[in-house]
Amino acid sequence: MQHSKEPTRISNAVIKRLPRYRRYLNELRKKGVEKISSNELSRMIGYTASQIRQDLNNFGGFGQQGYGYNVGELHKEISNILGLDKNYKMVIVGAGNLGQAIANYTYYYKSGFIVDGIFEINPRLVGIKINDIDVMDYEDMVSYIEENDIDIGIICTSKENAQEVADRLSFAGVNGIWNFAPVDLEVPSHISVENVHLSDSLHFLAYHMSKSE
Amino acid sequence: MQHSKEPTRISNAVIKRLPRYRRYLNELRKKGVEKISSNELSRMIGYTASQIRQDLNNFGGFGQQGYGYNVGELHKEISNILGLDKNYKMVIVGAGNLGQAIANYTYYYKSGFIVDGIFEINPRLVGIKINDIDVMDYEDMVSYIEENDIDIGIICTSKENAQEVADRLSFAGVNGIWNFAPVDLEVPSHISVENVHLSDSLHFLAYHMSKSE
Numbered sequence: 001m002q003h004s005k006e007p008t009r010i011s012n013a014v015i016k017r018l019p020r021y022r023r024y025l026n027e028l029r030k031k032g033v034e035k036i037s038s039n040e041l042s043r044m045i046g047y048t049a050s051q052i053r054q055d056l057n058n059f060g061g062f063g064q065q066g067y068g069y070n071v072g073e074l075h076k077e078i079s080n081i082l083g084l085d086k087n088y089k090m091v092i093v094g095a096g097n098l099g100q101a102i103a104n105y106t107y108y109y110k111s112g113f114i115v116d117g118i119f120e121i122n123p124r125l126v127g128i129k130i131n132d133i134d135v136m137d138y139e140d141m142v143s144y145i146e147e148n149d150i151d152i153g154i155i156c157t158s159k160e161n162a163q164e165v166a167d168r169l170s171f172a173g174v175n176g177i178w179n180f181a182p183v184d185l186e187v188p189s190h191i192s193v194e195n196v197h198l199s200d201s202l203h204f205l206a207y208h209m210s211k212s213e
Numbered sequence: 214m215q216h217s218k219e220p221t222r223i224s225n226a227v228i229k230r231l232p233r234y235r236r237y238l239n240e241l242r243k244k245g246v247e248k249i250s251s252n253e254l255s256r257m258i259g260y261t262a263s264q265i266r267q268d269l270n271n272f273g274g275f276g277q278q279g280y281g282y283n284v285g286e287l288h289k290e291i292s293n294i295l296g297l298d299k300n301y302k303m304v305i306v307g308a309g310n311l312g313q314a315i316a317n318y319t320y321y322y323k324s325g326f327i328v329d330g331i332f333e334i335n336p337r338l339v340g341i342k343i344n345d346i347d348v349m350d351y352e353d354m355v356s357y358i359e360e361n362d363i364d365i366g367i368i369c370t371s372k373e374n375a376q377e378v379a380d381r382l383s384f385a386g387v388n389g390i391w392n393f394a395p396v397d398l399e400v401p402s403h404i405s406v407e408n409v410h411l412s413d414s415l416h417f418l419a420y421h422m423s424k425s426e
Contacts, residue, residue, distance in 0.1 A: 015417065015420055016413075016417060018416070018420070019410070019412065019413035019416040019417060020397075020410075020413060022416065023395065023410075023412070023413070045397075046397070081420070082416045082417075082419055082420045082423075083419040083420050083422060083423025083424070084416060084419055086423075088419065088422075096314075096317070097310065097313050097314035097317045097318075098314040098317075098318065100310050100314070101309075101310040101311040101313070101314040102411075103310075104309070104310045104311075105310075105311065105411060111412070111415075113415055113419075151422070152418070152422075175422050176418050176419075176421070176422040178414070178415065178418055182236065184233075184258075184259070192418055192421035192422045193418075194414050194415070194417055194418035194421070196409065196411070196414055197232070197233075197236075198315075198318060198409070199232065199236070199324070200229075200232035200233060200236070201391070201407050201409055202324075202326055202391065202407070203231070203232040203235070203295045203297060204228065204229060204232060204295075204407055205365070205389050205391055205405055205406075205407035206295055206296040206297055206301065206326075206389075207228055207231070207294070207295045207296050208389070208405035208407070209296060209301075209364070209365075209388050209389040209405045210295075210296025210299075211296075
């Protein structure tokens with residue numbers, strides 16, 4: 001992960017919390033709420049009010065003493081910081097259940113993340129459509145990514161195939177990989193990788209359950 | 214989250230890394246590797262050797278100076294710490310694509326996490342089988358959980374329904390909730406919740422991509 005354009009170094013811990021702030025602000029915005037105090041945010045989100053003020057101060061003061069935060073502006077600012085002020089073109093690799101679930105998820109999610117195509121090695125799946133998205137032959141993936149300026153590759157394959165897929169995605173020129181296979185990938189340093197390791201998440205849950213018995 | 218039985222408080226950051234250690238140790242074990250040094254682990258996992266030694270020292274010394282770690286023992290110890298020395302019975306709520314993907318995932322994953330049943334509100338899906346698991350009527354979920362001593366409920370519903378599902382799961386007596394809906398749930402404090410917020414993960418990826426351009 002590179003942070004070369006970041007003027008001040010913001011900790012990953014703070015960045016990790018921003019999507020959560022954004023989610024709550026989005027709900028408030030939809031309900032027509034225009035301003036909110038750090039105390040009110042605290043009650044909703046569950047962080048302390050001082051933590052919230054500290055987090056949001058990292059990006060310049062969005063709040064005014066005695067007034068609170070402007071919900072719309074804060075939502076927009078956080079969106080910009082997260083890089084959500086642009087659209088991302090994505091391809092999914094692997095049209096199994098997980099790939100289909102992700103295709104559905106992004107379809108209904110209606111965000112700036114658009115799935116352009118799905119690539120699959122199994123000839124029985126090549127040629128079908130999932131939510132109006134073509135399932136194409138994996139062999140054609142590199143040229144498709146090059147021709148269509150794809151930003152993100154989503155790996156929904158088995159762990160055995162994941163590194164080979166990551167190599168091809170890197171070669172084809174994506175800037176980010178969203179990896180659902182339970183392996184840690186090796187990619188060139190200019191490519192960002194975000195892992196969703198389901199087994200790790202389940203094991204973390206088991207840990208907390210065994211400790212609270 | 215409660216940690217009442219934990220004799221020394223281990224930070225969540227360390228615990229979060231344990232599933233990853235376990236994953237690598239499991240691969241080594243399958244390859245027949247019997248011992249490994251912190252330096253070798255470091256090259257594989259990507260943490261520094263001193264970080265690894267520090268992490269593993271939290272649980273008593275598994276390593277011996279000049280010998281390294283016993284792969285099998287360390288794998289077993291970490292498994293025990295994570296609460297993986299027992300089986301967990303789970304139900305999935307929501308038989309859509311995501312619920313089906315999770316059902317498949319756990320089926321092929323062949324771990325101590327077993328999906329016993331899937332519950333669904335849509336009558337067209339009730340009665341089918343997914344990987345030999347019955348899809349049952351959501352109305353019957355509470356009594357099923359009570360009668361079958363289910364440990365974990367997996368929420369694969371829309372965000373609008375997720376809190377209601379969490380309330381019913383809590384009432385029925387699960388100890389843990391694995392939540393895939395993009396909301397933060399309110400549950401009694403004795404119930405552990407682990408969230409897989411896909412949108413947060415995607416936004417975090419976008420952040421890193423926009424910073425490394």
